[in-house]
Structures are given as structure tokens and as C-alpha cells.
Amino acid sequence: MKAIQLVRPTVVELRDLPQPKPAAGEVLLKVTAAGLCHTDISIQHEETSLFPAGLVLGHEIAGIVDSVGEGVTGWAPGDAAIVHPCWSCGACPECVAGRQNACRRTTGRLASPPTPGVSVNGGMAEYVAVPARTLIAADGLDPAVAAVLPDAALVPYHSIHATRDLLVPGSTLVIIGLGGLGNLGVQIARALTAARIVAIDGKPAALQAVEGSVDLALPADAADLEQRILDFTGGQGAQVVLDFVGIDATLRLAAGVVARYGAIRVPGLGEGTLPFEARHAAQYLPWGASITRPYSGTYQDLVELVALARQQRIKPIVRRYPFEDAMQAFEDLAAGKIVGRAVLQM
Structure with missing residues (x-):
């Protein structure tokens, strides 16, 4: 073969x-x-x-x-x-x-x-x-569509499903990186939650691909990127940040915009680091915020993704x-x- x-x-x-x-x-x-x-x-x-x-x-x-x-x-x-x-x-x-x-x-x-x-x-x-x-x-699924479900869709689904209790109406989800995973992350969040979505990427074509599906699309090289996200959330930050890149800059951005008791989930494998400070005036994470390294997803996650694909709620x-x-x-x-x-x- x-x-x-x-x-x-x-x-x-x-x-x-x-x-x-x-x-x-x-x-x-x-x-x-x-x-x-x-x-x-x-x-x-x-x-x-x-x-x-x-x-x-x-x-x-x-x-x-x-x-x-x-x-x-x-x-x-x-x-x-x-x-x-x-x-x-x-x-x-x-x-x-x-x-x-x-x-x-x-x-x-x-x-x-x-x-x-x-x-x-x-x-x-x-x-x-x-x-x-x-x-x-x-x-019943197009094989090319079916093939990407076990990773490109499963990874964002797992993180979004795990944080659905935070993604209530009026909440904000920030997605950093709109490659194969991030693009589907936008679609999955739209299908599963009522959260407002902020999407960030360095490629104009990637931002264009989610146009009409997000509430705010921002280029990664915007000088005032963090402040624009904070302004969008009334200064309170985002309830969930998904970092599909995982480099120093994106991790710091995630920490700079996450809300108190919000969640940062980092499927990205960019080898970045984020300092952790256990003190009152911590520079990075606000009180109550958590950061998680999720891996892949569960069997049930994938079963549910197949159902979404069959219903054409994700494409x-x-x-x-x-x-x-x-x-x-x-x-x-x-x-x-x-x-x-x-x-x-x-």
C-alpha cells in the first residue's frame, strides 16, 4: 500500500x-x-x-x-x-x-x-x-469533513464544552489563532453557546473566513490589541480565552484579558511560558482565573461532534x-x- x-x-x-x-x-x-x-x-x-x-x-x-x-x-x-x-x-x-x-x-x-x-x-x-x-x-458524512472531526474539531469542542458554564448570554469568548482548530472553534462556540466571540489572527484571510460569525475580529499585530478587548468587555475581561497558538505573546495576551474567575485554556503547542505569581499584586493573572492545558477530547465529545456535523451546524x-x-x-x-x-x- x-x-x-x-x-x-x-x-x-x-x-x-x-x-x-x-x-x-x-x-x-x-x-x-x-x-x-x-x-x-x-x-x-x-x-x-x-x-x-x-x-x-x-x-x-x-x-x-x-x-x-x-x-x-x-x-x-x-x-x-x-x-x-x-x-x-x-x-x-x-x-x-x-x-x-x-x-x-x-x-x-x-x-x-x-x-x-x-x-x-x-x-x-x-x-x-x-x-x-x-x-x-x-x-452520511463527506469523508473529508469526517476526517477533520477527530482533531481539528475535537480539540476546540473539548475546551468549549468544558467551559460552557461560563459562556452564558452576555459573556465573552476570545479565540486566539484561527487555523484549522480556531476556525472550527468559532463555529462550535456559535453552535453551543450564546457568548460574544472575539477572534484574533495574524492572517487577513483567516479573519475574513470568520467574518459574520464573530462579534469582533482583530489582527494579531494591532498595537492596542489588549486594550481593545478590555474595552469591548467594559473593562471586565473575557470569561474564557482559548489560545490555539501557545507562544509567549499569546499567553500574555490571554492573561491580560481574562476576567476574574475566568478560564484560559491552551491547546496551542507554541512552547511559550506564562509566569505565575502567588502574591496580592500579581502582574499576570487576576484573582480566581485558571489556566489549563487540555489534551484532545473524549469519546463522547467526538460522538456529539459527529451529530453537529450531520446537522450541518458546523461546516x-x-x-x-x-x-x-x-x-x-x-x-x-x-x-x-x-x-x-x-x-x-x-
């Missing part, structure tokens, strides 16, 4: 690989679409052996069941499905409570559960074998590439030419 493989650090190529066979408890998917995101670009450019050589990339996967392994029930050839990206144990206290993204048995305290395309073979291939318990039905912006043009898609994404999400179609 054809697959996009990390041959060795910094070398990602389209290669011929053996087709996998489903083990007990697994399903073999014939991949119909695979999303491409900045995590894949990071893997491509990582110079160390952080990611295993020989890894097949692709953590956003949609496909059709080709065959099932021993002991699998509930799935049959021809079924359309997407793959939840947290390959958890399904039995630990976190999994039983529905927090598969915090599985205790599969990894240690500072690591995430096995993830296709990151730590185990993923879906940028003609076929992929996955645990049957990670599948969610996706019949991911996708740029489609034939699978044989995968390396061009990598180049375009790295060069900042993609609005929404790049998707490889088989």
Missing part, C-alpha cells in the same frame, strides 16, 4: 509499505480521507528521535471498514467510521468515567495515550489497523488534495497557504 512515512528524523516520504492485518480486537480501515495539521509538520521537522522512525503519519482518519479481527462485534465491512485519537485502555478509572484522553494505564503522568500518526502508525495510508473501540460511526473548511499530492500539501501548510484544514483524499 502507499503511505506517508517518517523514514528517519526530518525525512517524510510517500512510500510503498506492507498492508497491515487486523489483530484480535482490531478493525482494518480502507482510508478515505486523512487530515493534515501542524503536528504533522512538527514531526516532519523534528531533528531528534522523539518520534519513532518508520512511523506512518496521520491522526485525523476517516475510512470504510475493510475487515475485522477476532472478537470484534458491531462493525462490518462497508461501515463508515472515524477514529478517536486517544487509544486508551478503556478500563481504568479515567476511561470508565469517560475521560479517555486522561487514561492512566497507557502512559505516565506527563504523556498522552497512544495516538495514531504520532506514537503508533496512523492513517496517511491506503489502509490502517485500529482498535475497534476507537471507532465512531460516520455514515469545516477543507482544502482537498489527492493522496499522491501529499507532499505538496505538507509544503503548502508549512508555508501558511491553508485556510481551514488540508485533507488528503484516497
Whole structure:
């Protein structure tokens, strides 16, 4: 089969690989679409052996069941499905409570559960074998739309759903970064909440893409950015700030505009830092504000996202590439030419 493989650090190529066979408890998917995101670009450019050589990339996967392994029930050839990206144990206290993204048995305290395309073979291939318990039905969905739900939509959905008690009428949500995740974050917030939305990005095309869906759109390089957000909220700040970038500047902006007892959630992996001061006149965070590093989302989150997509309450912006043009898609994404999400179609 054809697959996009990390041959060795910094070398990602389209290669011929053996087709996998489903083990007990697994399903073999014939991949119909695979999303491409900045995590894949990071893997491509990582110079160390952080990611295993020989890894097949692709953590956003949609496909059709080709065959099932021993002991699998509930799935049959021809079924359309997407793959939840947290390959958890399904039995630990976190999994039983529905927090598969915090599985205790599969990894240690500072690591995430096995993830296709990151730590185990993923879906940028003609076929992929996955645990049957990670599948969610996706019949009736455009495969390119279905493929981006397990990450580009799941990550913002998880954070927005977790802060819905703060996003009441009259509240404000600030979204920093309108790439594949941030754009869908705007759509999800519109579908789930009555909050006013402030959107920030450095690219005019990204701001234009959310025009009409937000209450205030601001360029990231605006000199008075923080003050304009505070003025918009009457000086009180935003109840929730989602930072899909995660660099020093965006973290400081988030801390500078969050309301007392508001929430900052940082899915962005930009390696920034935000000082924490436990004193009365703290420079950064106001009283009661919290900051969280959320990871992915739960199985239930993804089930609910599929329902939103079926109802067309969210409409991911996708740029489609034939699978044989995968390396061009990598180049375009790295060069900042993609609005929404790049998707490889088989």
C-alpha cells in the first residue's frame, strides 16, 4: 500500500509499505480521507528521535471498514467510521468515567495515550489497523469533513464544552489563532453557546473566513490589541480565552484579558511560558482565573461532534488534495497557504 512515512528524523516520504492485518480486537480501515495539521509538520521537522522512525503519519482518519479481527462485534465491512485519537485502555478509572484522553494505564503522568500518526502508525495510508473501540460511526458524512472531526474539531469542542458554564448570554469568548482548530472553534462556540466571540489572527484571510460569525475580529499585530478587548468587555475581561497558538505573546495576551474567575485554556503547542505569581499584586493573572492545558477530547465529545456535523451546524473548511499530492500539501501548510484544514483524499 502507499503511505506517508517518517523514514528517519526530518525525512517524510510517500512510500510503498506492507498492508497491515487486523489483530484480535482490531478493525482494518480502507482510508478515505486523512487530515493534515501542524503536528504533522512538527514531526516532519523534528531533528531528534522523539518520534519513532518508520512511523506512518496521520491522526485525523476517516475510512470504510475493510475487515475485522477476532472478537470484534458491531462493525462490518462497508461501515463508515472515524477514529478517536486517544487509544486508551478503556478500563481504568479515567476511561470508565469517560475521560479517555486522561487514561492512566497507557502512559505516565506527563504523556498522552497512544495516538495514531504520532506514537503508533496512523492513517496517511491506503489502509490502517485500529482498535475497534476507537471507532465512531460516520455514515452520511463527506469523508473529508469526517476526517477533520477527530482533531481539528475535537480539540476546540473539548475546551468549549468544558467551559460552557461560563459562556452564558452576555459573556465573552476570545479565540486566539484561527487555523484549522480556531476556525472550527468559532463555529462550535456559535453552535453551543450564546457568548460574544472575539477572534484574533495574524492572517487577513483567516479573519475574513470568520467574518459574520464573530462579534469582533482583530489582527494579531494591532498595537492596542489588549486594550481593545478590555474595552469591548467594559473593562471586565473575557470569561474564557482559548489560545490555539501557545507562544509567549499569546499567553500574555490571554492573561491580560481574562476576567476574574475566568478560564484560559491552551491547546496551542507554541512552547511559550506564562509566569505565575502567588502574591496580592500579581502582574499576570487576576484573582480566581485558571489556566489549563487540555489534551484532545473524549469519546463522547467526538460522538456529539459527529451529530453537529450531520446537522450541518458546523461546516469545516477543507482544502482537498489527492493522496499522491501529499507532499505538496505538507509544503503548502508549512508555508501558511491553508485556510481551514488540508485533507488528503484516497
